[in-house]
Amino acid sequence: MNYAPRTIREFSTLKDILYGSDDATSSSSSQESSGSKESRKDHITDKLLERLFASALPAADAVNGGSTMADVAERLQDQKNRPAFSVPVMARNFSRLNSRVGVLFRLQYKIMRIMIWRHPSHTFSALAIYSFICLYPFLLIIFPVAVILLGFMVPAFVQRHPPPPSPLPSFPVPSEGPPLAEAREPRPVPELSRDFLMNVRDVQNAMDDFTCAYDNVVSTWTRPTNFKDEQYSSAVYLALLALAAALFVLSPHLPWRHILLVYGWVVVIKKHPKARRILKSSHEMYVSPREHQLSNVFDTWVQKDIVLDELPEQRHVEIFELQRQKNSDVDEWDDWLFSAAPYDTLSPQRASKQRPQGVRFLDEVLPPVGWKFVQNSAWKLDLRPAEWVLQRSVVGADVDNNSKWVYDTTVSGRRGEWRRRRWLRVCERHSAGEE
Incomplete structure (x- = not known):
C-alpha cells in the first residue's frame, strides 16, 4: 500500500496550520493592515507561551537531569540575544533544517558503509589514508585541502566538462574545450519532496539514536561516578587516579602513532561481518564466564579495603x-x-x-x-x-x-x-x- 499521498496531505495540513494556507499568503493589499494586527497578536501569544513555560511548568532539578539556578541564569544570559520561544519560528526552522541536513546524513551513511565493509575496496582505501595520517601526522594539515580539491572542486569541474559517452566503464576524463554544462549549486531540497521526507525520517531516527546513546552512557557511568554507592565510586576514583598517574609518567615514552594505527585497524576489522561472528562466539565462550568472576573480585576488594566511617562534618x-x-x-x-x-x-x-x-x-x-x-x-x-x-x-x-x-x-x-x-x-x- 502506498502511503505517500497520505503523508503529503498530512504535511500540507501541518504547513497550513503553522504558516497559513497559500490563499491567505496571496491575499490582496487591502488585508495587509490586518496582517500587522495578526503579527502583534502572534507576538502577544509568544509572550504568553514564554510566561507559561517560565512560571507554570515545573522545572527539573539538577538531580533529575535538570539545571541548577546558576546554570539557568547563565543560559538565560546566553539566550538574551537569541529569539524567544515561538511555535511558528520553531516550525520554520525545522523546515529549513530538513531542507539542508541531507548532506550530513549522506556523510553519515558513507562512514557507516565504510565501517561495515559494504564495499571492501572503499574500506581498505579509508584505512590506507588513516594509516598514512597516523604514521605521518603532518598529513592531517593537508587532508582538509585534499578534501576540498578532490571532493568538491574536481567533481564540479567534471560536472561542467562532462566526458564523452563511452560503452566501456572508464575513469572519467573531462572533455576539452569550453564548459558544456551549467555549474551545479547546492540548494535546499523542496518541501514535501522525496528527499525532504527522507531527511525528516533521518532526523527522527537521529533523535532516537541520541536518546538511546544518552541512556546507555547514563546507565553505564552513573553507578561508578555519582557516589550513590560511595564505596564503589571511591574505588573507581582511586583506580582512575592511579591510571592517570601512570599515563602521566608513561605517555612520553609510548609510540602513540603506532598505537593509534593498530587501534584504528582493530576497530574497523571488528566491524567486518565474519569478524563480528567470530568475536561474538569467542566472547560467549571465553570472556563471559570470567566477567562475573572479575566483577566479584573487584566487589570483594571494594568491600574489604574501601572503608567509609567518617563522622559528619x-x-x-x-x-x-x-x-x-x-x-x-x-x-x-x-x-x-x-x-x-x-x-x-x-x-x-x-x-x-x-x-x-x-x-x-x-x-x-x-x-x-x-x-x-x-x-x-x-x-x-x-x-x-x-x-x-x-x-x-x-x-x-x-x-x-x-x-x-x-x-x-x-x-x-x-x-x-x-x-x-x-x-x-x-x-x-x-x-x-x-x-
Missing part, C-alpha cells in the same frame, strides 16, 4: 546578641535582638541607616540550611571576643574582656549606643534525605 554557628543603650548618661541597656551580623559601625546595614535584622530570642535561632544542631549541644558565650573582632577587622570597637561585650566607640573615644557579644553552638551536616 561539624562546625560552630555564631549569633550576635545586640543591645542598645537606653540613655547616654546611664549605663542601662535594652535587649534588642540576636543577629547574624555584629552590626558594627562599618556594616552595610548601619551605613545605610537600616535596622538590624534577626530574632528576639536565642531559642528562635535556626541552623544554616543543610545543617542541624548537635544533640545535647547548647549555646555558649564566646570567651575570647578580641579574636573575632580582629578576624572581622572591626574598627571603632572597645572590647570588655570581663563581660565579653564589644562596644561601639565614638570619635571622642566614648562608648556608643550599641554593644554586642557572640554566642556559639556546634552544628553538623546532615544527609539530603534526613529531615
Whole structure:
C-alpha cells in the first residue's frame, strides 16, 4: 500500500496550520493592515507561551537531569540575544533544517558503509589514508585541502566538462574545450519532496539514536561516578587516579602513532561481518564466564579495603546578641535582638541607616540550611571576643574582656549606643534525605 499521498496531505495540513494556507499568503493589499494586527497578536501569544513555560511548568532539578539556578541564569544570559520561544519560528526552522541536513546524513551513511565493509575496496582505501595520517601526522594539515580539491572542486569541474559517452566503464576524463554544462549549486531540497521526507525520517531516527546513546552512557557511568554507592565510586576514583598517574609518567615514552594505527585497524576489522561472528562466539565462550568472576573480585576488594566511617562534618554557628543603650548618661541597656551580623559601625546595614535584622530570642535561632544542631549541644558565650573582632577587622570597637561585650566607640573615644557579644553552638551536616 502506498502511503505517500497520505503523508503529503498530512504535511500540507501541518504547513497550513503553522504558516497559513497559500490563499491567505496571496491575499490582496487591502488585508495587509490586518496582517500587522495578526503579527502583534502572534507576538502577544509568544509572550504568553514564554510566561507559561517560565512560571507554570515545573522545572527539573539538577538531580533529575535538570539545571541548577546558576546554570539557568547563565543560559538565560546566553539566550538574551537569541529569539524567544515561538511555535511558528520553531516550525520554520525545522523546515529549513530538513531542507539542508541531507548532506550530513549522506556523510553519515558513507562512514557507516565504510565501517561495515559494504564495499571492501572503499574500506581498505579509508584505512590506507588513516594509516598514512597516523604514521605521518603532518598529513592531517593537508587532508582538509585534499578534501576540498578532490571532493568538491574536481567533481564540479567534471560536472561542467562532462566526458564523452563511452560503452566501456572508464575513469572519467573531462572533455576539452569550453564548459558544456551549467555549474551545479547546492540548494535546499523542496518541501514535501522525496528527499525532504527522507531527511525528516533521518532526523527522527537521529533523535532516537541520541536518546538511546544518552541512556546507555547514563546507565553505564552513573553507578561508578555519582557516589550513590560511595564505596564503589571511591574505588573507581582511586583506580582512575592511579591510571592517570601512570599515563602521566608513561605517555612520553609510548609510540602513540603506532598505537593509534593498530587501534584504528582493530576497530574497523571488528566491524567486518565474519569478524563480528567470530568475536561474538569467542566472547560467549571465553570472556563471559570470567566477567562475573572479575566483577566479584573487584566487589570483594571494594568491600574489604574501601572503608567509609567518617563522622559528619561539624562546625560552630555564631549569633550576635545586640543591645542598645537606653540613655547616654546611664549605663542601662535594652535587649534588642540576636543577629547574624555584629552590626558594627562599618556594616552595610548601619551605613545605610537600616535596622538590624534577626530574632528576639536565642531559642528562635535556626541552623544554616543543610545543617542541624548537635544533640545535647547548647549555646555558649564566646570567651575570647578580641579574636573575632580582629578576624572581622572591626574598627571603632572597645572590647570588655570581663563581660565579653564589644562596644561601639565614638570619635571622642566614648562608648556608643550599641554593644554586642557572640554566642556559639556546634552544628553538623546532615544527609539530603534526613529531615
